[in-house]
Amino acid sequence: MNTWIRPYVKEHKGRMLLTVLLGVLGIGSSAMLLFLSGYLISRSALRPENIMIVYVPIVAVRAFSISQAVMRYLERLVGHDVILRVLEKMRTRLYGVLRPQAIFFQSRYKTGDLLSVLSEDIEHLQDFYLRTVFPSVLSLFIYGVFIGVLGLFDWVFAVLMALVLAVIVFFIPFISLKVTRRKFIALKKGRKKLYEQLTDAVFGLSDWIASGRVASFLTNYKNDEHDLLETEKKLKRWQHIRSGMIQFCIGIAVMIMISWTGNQVNAGQLEPTLIAAFTLMMLAITDALSPTSEAVERLPAYEDSLRRLTEIENAEIPAEARFKNVQDLRQDGGVAIELRNVSYRYPESSENVIHNLSLTVDAGKKIAVLGRSGTGKSTLLKLLTGALQPTTGNVLIAGEQANQNLLATSISILNQKSHLFNTTVENNIRIGRPEATDTEVASVVGQAQLTKLVASIPLGLQTPMEEMGHRFSGGERQRIAFARVLLQQTPIIIFDEPTIGLDPKTENDLLQTMFTASKEKTVIWVTHHLAGVEQMDEIIFLEDGNIALQGNHEELLATSSKYRALYEMDRGE
């Protein structure tokens, strides 16, 4: 069994057993309700002189009718409570698993919604308990108890009944699992294909229309859908056959129950009043056993979720460890960042992404980093933040080997798309440093040029990010994220293309805000075009993992024809 199931079953054994037990009591009550009803009217039909003879059954019938409902209600409550407890544990665990990998998500998984998928997987596993484990264990329990009780009367008959009912509890579920597994997989595949095709169609809508191939797409799509529907039909057909077989077994079981009681009565072994009682009870018992197949059949549905969870847990994380002795690397305070002959190679690759790069940034200096995609910009940032450790060479932040503990104390980062949490503006800003005073918050709000905006919305800083009726624009959202970063008061700040996707005017305004607010700080600014680079102390172009061009704006303009050409284009000259 999987590690995403076993520990939770063990941990919540008690509550899970209680759920099943309540289920057994519920079904037991409804069986007893019918048993006693049958007994009651049979006994009454004998017209006893004294009504007190049937008094106990009368009270008991009512009691069981009530307890049946109460037990079922309690069973559902306890069952949901226990799976929510399991969910609690699983969520914490998944978070723990994902946490060290967080920085690598983007490069590792193309599909951004992997996270939603994983979170859904965990919720999906709730069904495993509610719709598969509890019902199957419950019906096993009922089966055992029922056969045991019959054994008290007549063990031969008990064995016979055990065999007949085994068809419902064991044989058909087993066959059903075998038969449906392949169909379920085919169904899933077919649905996935339909999804892909339709996503293709809708994302590539303009291309399909322009290509004049809409009709051929629709025909293809229809054919695939047809295949899927055929599989679905076969699956449904099996489900009809299956439940037909189960019903047939139930009919047989009822018949032999009647015959047995009849024979027992004739032989004087059983009171005649019990014939109706046993027969009616039989209906309640078989009702409880018949959902077993459906519960077991669902097993393949959990496999994908379990596989994904196990995979993500076993994913290798690029090593962060391997601290060299930090002490002897310390230097005096003038230098904020130093890279000494740094190379980095991803474990699975044979080529260096960063190749023998050296760079010194004095405290308070502002550096712009440019480069085409794939030249190592993002790897460089990961090295600076300590998310990656260089294969050779040293990355020093204020004299200390770069590591993730420096985040929030020495270095802070404003990303392309910082996540803003679904809470108030103030909480979002405070996440950076929860213990900050109100004055400090007000001050960073001012520095991020948010004061006017905050004053204009009714709830001010208490406005939730996702409030209906007010949506923050891209520029405003980045300013909130920037205020959050400023609140950390780190001496070094990294801007990772924070203005991408904004229109030029908004971009320009945001850049000015950023530069003004970080006047005293050391700044590393990754950017994709040249707006604002004149204000930098140094501009670096990366190429093939090393610095291809370096200097301030005037120097580069004077010495590099490439820079001149790019700059002219950027200005539109």
Add this chain to the structure above:
Amino acid sequence: MERKKGLPSYPGSRSLYVLLTIFIVIEASAIILQAIFLARSVTFLFQGSAVSAIVQELLLFMLFFVMRHVLSHVQQLLAERFAVRTTKALREQLTSAYFKLGPRFAQVNGTGRLVTLAIEGIDQIKTYLEITIPRMIRTFIIPAVLAIYIFTLDKTSSVILIATVPIIIIFMILLGMAAQKTADAQYKTYRVLSNHFIDTLKGLETLTYLGKSEEHEGKIASVSKRYRKATMKTLRIAFLSSFALDFFTSLSIAFVAVSLGFRLIEGAAMLLPALTILVLAPEYFLPIRQVGTDYHATLDGQIALEQVEAIIQEQEFTEKPVIQSAIEWGPTSKIVFHELTVNKDDENEPILNSLHFSWEGNGIIGIVGESGAGKSTFIDIIAGFLQPASGTIEVNEEQTTSLMRPDWTTQIAYIPQHPYIFPTSIKENIRFYEPTATEEEVKRVIEEVGLDSLISQLPNKLDEQIGEGGRPLSGGQEQRIAMARALLSKRPIIILDEPTAHLDIETEYKLKQSMLRLFEGKLVFLATHRIHWMKEMDHLIVLKNGHLVANGTHKELLNREHSYKELIRHNTGRGGAL
């Protein structure tokens, strides 16, 4: 959310309902007969018959028992067949509606939502049709038939059973209201709690960079705990309605049994009918209990049905332009936009306001303006993605209300900021408009757009898989694929929406050179913020708040138009003097 109520009406639905009703009536009779023979077997044994004497009763019980289940499956099969047929037609209509409504529609409604609606939404409708319809009819017929039969056997029992139903309904309504009230009361906190986990996961990278991801682990546990407590609070009340259902049905059965017992003692009733009633009592409540269990499936299906029908209707109401003669663009052609207006749904101010523009022959036309000025809307109209609210377009001699017509769209190549890359090979992606193009032709365009160096590095060359799940491409490479597509198709018109702003400056520089070559001898519309494009344009259209405020060449506009100068100043991103 809107939902579609009542029994839905589709081709074949009426005959299905009639057929189902007939089968359900027969099934109800089989249920009664099965109960009768079961009761007879038991009663005869009770009265002292030997088992061998009741074989006939037992076999008849079995016969009707099998029959009722067969009938119920037949109903299911009928409903399933109908559901498959109906949803297949619906899905077909829906998908072709997507194509007819165009990319602009997809953008507004969200691609993900539309795909989900066409797959999951339609499946929900299917479940709704195949489960809910038979059950809705059963709920009316089976209890009614059984109640009538029980009435003929014993009036009191029948009254007890019938009286239970309104009691159940009243309690269900009361409890439902109570549950709704508690749910409403804590809806906001509940939603925050339930989304907290996924929100945190999505923000994990940010938390890590803020140095706070470790601290947050404890928060997950505490929020999950609050979530559990809040959920249980709601469930305690929500489950009460099924408790009430259980409670009243089984209490009702108990009452029937007890009252029958009393009357048997008094001699006012006989065992056989009493037993028959007792067997039938749970059957009487079964359809009613089942209705409750599918409440959510029904609701989802109804909501999806409403949405699907709305989209299909929107498509039906969209006027298609009348094609008198096919448009063909050539070097001497002329296009005129007359008084184009496009309204925004929720605001009075139109996105495009009486736009008038005409152009003759080939050339590169730039569309510029601040964000929100209407650039993309105008591009959408030219590309045939959007129908203007009013105004006409004249191409050569042909007057038309919109360019959403195949003779136009097959002459344009559209290159957006992020071209869609199909999850297939490079070759197939490039041949998308021209599936019959030869490999030589593909290689030639690859060279022309500057993709040859990339492709020579790939293990599978032209057959390398790209797009979702394949080799990831950079933004510049995606643009080149789109250019290759356009080039191979030899389309006379190219439309581009902000094609280079998101690229790094070096890539942008190179790509621009390739693009300018591609533009030669074609009609090009290019919307952009990037001012370096302006000089390359043969003509510029300046939009502001939906109005065309100026047009002319870059030089002309610089000399005479203040608004253009202002725009250029903003777009240099420097804010300084020009």
